[in-house]
Amino acid sequence: MFRHKKKGSAKKRKVSLLISVGLLLTVVFLSSVLLNSAEFRYLYYVVQTGKANDDGKRIVDYVRDELYSYEALPWLMTYWKEHSNSMDIPIGGLKDPNWKKSHDDFMDAFVKNISIDEVQAFSEDEQKEFAEVCYMRCASFFDRVKQDFDVNNINCSMYNGDGTSFAFFKSVDESSAKGRYSLGESWPFDIKLHSVASKIYDTGEDQGNLEFVTSTTDDQKYAFVYSTIKVEGQVVGVICETIPISDLLEQISFGVDVLRKANLQFFIIVFIILLSLVYFMLIRPLVQIQKGVRGYKSDKDSGAIGKRLKRLAKKQNEIGILAEDVTEMAVEMDRYVEEIKSVTAEKERIGAELDMAASIQSGSLPHRFPAFPERNEFDIYAIMDPAKEVGGDFYDFFLTDDDHLALVVADVSGKGIPAALFMMVSKTVIRSLANTQKSPKDILYAANSILCQNNEEFMFVTLWLGILEISTGELVFADAGHEKPALYHDKKWQLLEKKSMGMALGMADPQELLELDEKYQYTDTIIKLDPGDMIMQYTDGVTEASDSDNNQFGEEGLLSALSVITDTTPEKLLLHVQEEIDDFVKKSPQFDDITMLALLYK
Amino acid sequence: MLNITTSSEDNAVIIFLEGRLDVNAAVEADRTFTEVLSQTDSVVLDLQKLEYVASAGLRAIKKLRFNLKEKGGSLLVRNATAEVMNIFEMTGIAAILKFV
Numbered sequence: 188m189f190r191h192k193k194k195g196s197a198k199k200r201k202v203s204l205l206i207s208v209g210l211l212l213t214v215v216f217l218s219s220v221l222l223n224s225a226e227f228r229y230l231y232y233v234v235q236t237g238k239a240n241d242d243g244k245r246i247v248d249y250v251r252d253e254l255y256s257y258e259a260l261p262w263l264m265t266y267w268k269e270h271s272n273s274m275d276i277p278i279g280g281l282k283d284p285n286w287k288k289s290h291d292d293f294m295d296a297f298v299k300n301i302s303i304d305e306v307q308a309f310s311e312d313e314q315k316e317f318a319e320v321c322y323m324r325c326a327s328f329f330d331r332v333k334q335d336f337d338v339n340n341i342n343c344s345m346y347n348g349d350g351t352s353f354a355f356f357k358s359v360d361e362s363s364a365k366g367r368y369s370l371g372e373s374w375p376f377d378i379k380l381h382s383v384a385s386k387i388y389d390t391g392e393d394q395g396n397l398e399f400v401t402s403t404t405d406d407q408k409y410a411f412v413y414s415t416i417k418v419e420g421q422v423v424g425v426i427c428e429t430i431p432i433s434d435l436l437e438q439i440s441f442g443v444d445v446l447r448k449a450n451l452q453f454f455i456i457v458f459i460i461l462l463s464l465v466y467f468m469l470i471r472p473l474v475q476i477q478k479g480v481r482g483y484k485s486d487k488d489s490g491a492i493g494k495r496l497k498r499l500a501k502k503q504n505e506i507g508i509l510a511e512d513v514t515e516m517a518v519e520m521d522r523y524v525e526e527i528k529s530v531t532a533e534k535e536r537i538g539a540e541l542d543m544a545a546s547i548q549s550g551s552l553p554h555r556f557p558a559f560p561e562r563n564e565f566d567i568y569a570i571m572d573p574a575k576e577v578g579g580d581f582y583d584f585f586l587t588d589d590d591h592l593a594l595v596v597a598d599v600s601g602k603g604i605p606a607a608l609f610m611m612v613s614k615t616v617i618r619s620l621a622n623t624q625k626s627p628k629d630i631l632y633a634a635n636s637i638l639c640q641n642n643e644e645f646m647f648v649t650l651w652l653g654i655l656e657i658s659t660g661e662l663v664f665a666d667a668g669h670e671k672p673a674l675y676h677d678k679k680w681q682l683l684e685k686k687s688m689g690m691a692l693g694m695a696d697p698q699e700l701l702e703l704d705e706k707y708q709y710t711d712t713i714i715k716l717d718p719g720d721m722i723m724q725y726t727d728g729v730t731e732a733s734d735s736d737n738n739q740f741g742e743e744g745l746l747s748a749l750s751v752i753t754d755t756t757p758e759k760l761l762l763h764v765q766e767e768i769d770d771f772v773k774k775s776p777q778f779d780d781i782t783m784l785a786l787l788y789k
Numbered sequence: 790m791l792n793i794t795t796s797s798e799d800n801a802v803i804i805f806l807e808g809r810l811d812v813n814a815a816v817e818a819d820r821t822f823t824e825v826l827s828q829t830d831s832v833v834l835d836l837q838k839l840e841y842v843a844s845a846g847l848r849a850i851k852k853l854r855f856n857l858k859e860k861g862g863s864l865l866v867r868n869a870t871a872e873v874m875n876i877f878e879m880t881g882i883a884a885i886l887k888f889v
Contacts, residue, residue: 579844600844602812645852649844649880668880690881694851699885707884727844778811779843 208465209458216454224447231442235435236410240397243412246336247426251414253328254343254426257321261418262303266318267355268345271371274319276326298324322370326356330367333358339409340429342368343416344376346388352376355424375403384425387413391422399432408432472499472506476513487524489517541576541604548577548607551614553584556758564657565592568757569784570765572728572777579606579648580726580780581614585621590657593621596669596724596784597650600691609646613638613692617652627652627665628709631692635667635700638693647693651724660716660788665709667692670730671742673749674714675721680749682742686710716788721757723749723786728779732768735775740768757785790814793821801831801865807838810846818846822853830862833889837868847882854886865889 254260267274298321306317333341342357357368368374378385383398398411409429416424476496483492492514499510549571558567569582579599587593595617599606616637620630630652638648651672653664664672668691671682690700690707700707716722725745732740748767752760761783768781791814792807802825810818825832832853842850854864867889869877877883 598844600848601815602845645848645855647844647848647851647880688878688881688884690884694881695885703884707881 204470205462205466209462212458212461216458220447220450220454223450224443227446228439228443231439232435235439235442236397239410239430239435240395240412243397243410243428243430244395244414246332246338246341247412247414247428250329250332250341250343250426251416254325254416254424257299257325259301259303259306259317259321260416261423262306263318263321264355264416264418264423266314267322267370268353270315270318271353274315274322274370276319276322276370326358326367329356329358338428339431339434341427343424343426345422345424346376346378346384347373350375350377377403381411383411383413384427387415387425388422391415391417391420410435469506472502472510475499476506476510479510480513483517487521489514489521492517544604544607545573545576548573548581548611551611552581558584559586562657564789565655566757566787566789567592567594567785568761570761570782572765572781574728574777574780575603577604577607578602578780579610580728580782581610582724582782582784583614583618584784584786585618587621587625587654591625592655592657592786593618594653594655594664594722594724594784594786595650596726596782597648598669598726598728598780598782599648600646602780605644605646609644609648609693613648613650617650621652621654625654626711627654627663628711631665631667631689631709632697632700635690635692635695636697639696642693645693647691649691649726653722653724655716655786655788660718660720661713662716662722663711663713665689665711667709668694670725670727673723673725673745675723675749675753676717678753680746680753682746683712683714686712718789719754719787721760721785721787723757723760724784726780726782728777728781729764729768729783731779732772732781733775733778734772740771744768744771757787760785791817793818795821795825798833800829801833802829803833803835805835805838809840810842810849812843812845815843815845815849819849819852822849822856826853826856826860830857830860832857832862832864834864834866835868836866836870836873839870839873842873842876844880847876847880850886851882863887 257263298317301317306314309317329341329343332338340357340359342359343355344352344357345355346352351373354368354372354374355370357372359367378388380400381398383394383396386392386394393415394413398413399408400411401408409431412428412430414426415422416426476499479492479495482495483489496510496514500507500514502510552571553569556568559565567584569584571578571580571582573580579602581595581597581599583593583595583597585593595614597610597613597617599610599613613634616634617630620633620637624630624633631650634650638646649668649670651664651666651669653662653672655662666685666687666689668689671685673680674683687706687708687710689709690703695703695707729745730739730741744767745764748764749760752763755763764783765781790808791810792805794805794807796803796805804821804825806818808814822832834850834853857864864887866886869888874883877886
């Protein structure tokens, strides 16, 4: 019922509960942090790319507006495109002394306001110089934008339609080979990779989205932002800013890192709070209850456990209910133990009484052998082996006078105390009747009358009564529904057939009995025993002894057991039969009392 | 193992005993007999499937027969097998039972 646990192991289990909760929380928290990071990474990506788009758009639009501020831009774009080879432009950019010179020398305040008409009125040399100055101004503007906004690449170009682009202006990262492309320089441009750019060329409309393309030169991913320069609705140049994705990702990673740290800190605090809650609200009260239970286990004092758990039991939660239940269970258990104790005591008393009854019963049968040491005319032996503590079988033998020996074997209906009581009555009745009457059948009639009186429980007894005249060997016997006796005569065993059935004693009222058929009446049978002859009588416990397959020992079994031993003593004979029966039934429980009596006439 | 079933036929209650009416089964049989006694004066015991009857079982039958007689009723026994009949004859209870 109770499993005994050492103190150490219980302690271990208590700690392991805390560890399990801790591990569970850790798993939940960690997965939550990871999930949060992933979500945040995505959100941040969306925000950052949006921002990059807005920023980029502002820059390219700013550049476009600057270009548009040249009144003669359409003429310039055409001139630049057509004279890209003949224009006299220093390569070195702003730092080039020639560049500065020509820039300074010209009255640039007027440059933007010169109209196309005015330009067309210029001489060819003037036109060339105008175009050169404007180009250098714009190129330096691109360089400035690149520096001021710290962009990776800002350009104005036109797709050639052959997989290359024509550069008007292109200021690139100074870490790359050159800071700027020269006018008309072309570079590979796969329009198929640039979905947004291709839309711009197709529709002539500005597109708002970022375009992500992996560069064919350095394998890096870039985001592209575009703006367009149009002349009379025609796209004549596309302004583009490129942003390395790695820059974007760096920003995102930084943001995610910050969030992750914040998340972790938050979770560590929650973790500590939750574990403390678990400990103080669950584990500590449980340990208290456990201690209470253990205490009860050792001292069986329900009062002590009640006192110990009193404070816990007041709590209005599951722990409180548990504490209350445990206390109640202890009280219940005490009551139950008391009950068991009294029931056990009662059982013990009944058991003791049964033992006493059994010993009285077996004591009431003649059980000292040799029973008549002073008589050498006969030898007698008997066995009674009850199936329960007390049985309904009995045997009896006694001298009614010097020359007459009465033999009784009987079987009372049923078993246990009722059968034993009826057996005692029957035995006494037969004994007293046999002392006054000589004929077995008369004794049976008289016994039947007595046993039928006040037979409230409808008990009856089958009985065989024989009276041996010792001097002559004449055996007279009568039978009240009992088994056939076995006789050893002329060196062989046989069962003696009945003259009449004979009614079991107590079965039918004397009046009723007399009216019945002849075969139910009691009759005396007389046989003559020769010296060396044996008579053996028994109860149905012998013939009906069964093995596990319900096969019965039977009369045949009995006869063959008897026939093995001849010329022996009654004691040896009966012990042998008993052994044979034991061998036959093997491990099957004994259902019925087994009683045997044997007499050797000498 | 004893299996007891009852059924009604005309005014009589028929009790079917099946299996072994040993000392333990006798208690149950006795209980059934007492129940049936409160319902009818006319009882038929059908012993077609009764394999064995111990003395305690005979006692229960004897008690049933006595109680019915007291009430002025009747007990009939039918279909007893040779083995059971042998036990009835042996103890003499056959003499006080009516067979059909």
